Amino acid sequence: MPTQNKADIKSTISTLKSELQATNDEPIGIFDSGVGGLSIAQCINQQLPNENLLYVADTLHAPYGEKSAEFIQQRVNEIAQWFIKRKAKAIVVACNTATVNAIDQLRKNISIPVIGVEPAIKPAANLSKNKKVAILVTKATAENQRFLALVTQYSNNSEVIIQPCPGLVELIEQDMKNSPECKLMLTTYLMPLLEKGVDTIVLGCTHYPLVKNLIGEICGDSVMVMETAQPVTEQLQRQLALHKLVNLSNNLGTTTFYSSKYSPTQRALFTHIWQGPLILNSYP
Numbered sequence: 177m178p179t180q181n182k183a184d185i186k187s188t189i190s191t192l193k194s195e196l197q198a199t200n201d202e203p204i205g206i207f208d209s210g211v212g213g214l215s216i217a218q219c220i221n222q223q224l225p226n227e228n229l230l231y232v233a234d235t236l237h238a239p240y241g242e243k244s245a246e247f248i249q250q251r252v253n254e255i256a257q258w259f260i261k262r263k264a265k266a267i268v269v270a271c272n273t274a275t276v277n278a279i280d281q282l283r284k285n286i287s288i289p290v291i292g293v294e295p296a297i298k299p300a301a302n303l304s305k306n307k308k309v310a311i312l313v314t315k316a317t318a319e320n321q322r323f324l325a326l327v328t329q330y331s332n333n334s335e336v337i338i339q340p341c342p343g344l345v346e347l348i349e350q351d352m353k354n355s356p357e358c359k360l361m362l363t364t365y366l367m368p369l370l371e372k373g374v375d376t377i378v379l380g381c382t383h384y385p386l387v388k389n390l391i392g393e394i395c396g397d398s399v400m401v402m403e404t405a406q407p408v409t410e411q412l413q414r415q416l417a418l419h420k421l422v423n424l425s426n427n428l429g430t431t432t433f434y435s436s437k438y439s440p441t442q443r444a445l446f447t448h449i450w451q452g453p454l455i456l457n458s459y460p
Contacts, residue, residue, distance in 0.1 A: 200423045203228040203432075204412070205259030206268040210238040210349045212383030213270030214449045216293070219405035220268070220412060221431055226423045227416075229431040230262060232459050233446075236436035239345035240273040241314025241381070248316070252278035256286055258460055265421045268412060269293060272313065272381050272404075276320040289415040295323075295380040296402045298330035303400060304376040307334040310369045313380035315340045323380075337374060341365050341381070348383045351445045359390060366394050379403045386449065434459035 204224075206217050210233050217231050232255055234240075240248050252274050259267055266289040269275050269282070275292035283290050300309045309331075317323050318340040327336050344365075347358045369377070377399055379385055385403045392401060416422045423429065433450075435442050436459045443456040 200265070200421055201228060201425055202263045202265040202421075203230045203259075204266050204268065205230045205232070205256070205262070205264040206270050207232040207234065207255050207259075207274075208271040208382055209233070209240040209273065210235045210345065210383065211445055211449055212345070212348065212381060212386065213268075214446070215382055215385040215403070216268065216270040216405045216408050217431065218450065219409045221429075223409050224413065224416075224429075226425050226427065226429050228423070228429040230259060230264065231431060231433050232258070233433075233435045233437075233442075234459075235349065235442060238349055238437075239314060239383075240271060240277075241316045241342070241345060243316065245277045245316070245320075248274055249278040249281060252282055253285065256282055256290075260286065260288070264288065266291065266412065266415060266419075268408065270382050270408070273316045273320075276317055276323040280322070289412075289419055289421070291408060291412050291415060293382060293404050293408055294326060295378045296404055296407065297327055297336065297378060298332065300376045300378045300400075300402050301330060301332040301334040301336070304334055306373050306375045308337070308372060308374045309334050309376045309378065310337045310339050310374045311378040311380045312339050312341050312344075312365065312384055314345065315342055317380055337369060337372065339365055339369060341384075344387070345381065345383045348386050349445075351441075351448065353387045353390065358387060359394070362387065362390055363394055366391065370395060370399070374399070376400045376402065433457065436460070 204227055269279055269292045272293050279292040295311050318338050352358055433454055434457045438458040446456050447454055
């Protein structure tokens with residue numbers, strides 16, 4: 177039987193690697209109702225620097241937290257199909273409200289990996305010394321049965337207080353996260369939680385990490401604040417590896433930004449949050 181010499185084997189490996197690179201440089205689609213998901217996109221960009229990303233902010237319909245489940249599902253499906261037409265190899269639903277309302281039906285309808293965002297209820301319950309945890313969420317998430325089931329499942333004998341934060345996403349979308357109005361709103365939501373002895377707060381909306389510093393300022397160092405960008409990124413890494421979708425190229429990937437409500441103000445907000453120059457395109 178003929179055998180390959182080392183040069184042939186090296187050539188074969190190089191060819192296979194090139195083929196993998198050619199098929200795995202498709203983008204990863206990431207979307208949110210607005211700019212909140214940029215916190216997750218940043219984490220993905222930092223830890224998977226070779227991957228190409230498409231980010232869609234459905235700002236025209238933000239916030240999802242005030243919309244019906246049917247409307248949210250419709251938007252999620254439309255954006256997912258838009259990603260698929262652009263040959264996305266995976267989709268990250270970088271929105272807690274969209275995750276709890278639409279991810280199950282989305283996974284049934286498309287074949288590529290779909291990664292969602294779920295509040296860090298389990299680790300928060302395990303870490304809370306007082307066994308009192310609060311989850312800051314949108315109105316739609318607070319009323320969602322899937323979310324409420326997760327709270328029951330992972331509360332681990334802790335008291336879990338669900339705190340809806342109507343109006344907070346709107347202030348963040350208007351780039352008013354450092355305004356007196358935002359601080360007053362957060363204080364109104366947070367002080368009753370602190371009075372009840374809450375020592376761990378879970379950010380149950382991807383917009384809320386953008387005001388994490390302000391939350392810390394109000395609550396003090398004795399309260400732990402938990403978000404989900406890192407767990408989402410790790411789950412994406414696992415799914416890409418499992419489905420052999422990792423981009424093996426040594427080239428840095430690109431991130432392309434879209435908004436369904438493009439404006440110069442929106443572009444300035446994206447640039448401020450992303451902390452670097454970017455081009456914002458109109459979606460669709």
